[in-house]
Amino acid sequence: MAGHEITDRIADLIDEEHRLRTGxxxxxxxxxxxxxxxxxxxxxxxxxxxxxxxxxALAAFDD
Known part of the structure; x- marks a missing residue:
């Protein structure tokens, strides 16, 4: 999974969590x-x- 896919997934999870908590x-x-x-x-x-x-962390150490 690429970095942008991970951040997109995190955003989706946060959005759903927010909807549940707001509801x-x-x-x-x-x-x-x-x-x-x-x-x-x-x-x-x-x-x-x-x-x-x-x-x-891996990206930082690979540089």
């Missing part, structure tokens, strides 16, 4: 499915950010 504020909380999805989004976001950092 929860307006509707009095999250459903159990939404809570599960939010946890999954958080895991995916952590993994994508970690991958991006590793890619950046």
């Amino acid at each position: 929860a504020l307006h509707h009095g909380g999250l459903t159990s499915d939404e809570r599960r999805r939010l946890k999954d989004l958080e895991r995916q976001l952590d993994a994508a950010v970690d991958l991006l950092h590793r890619r950046q």
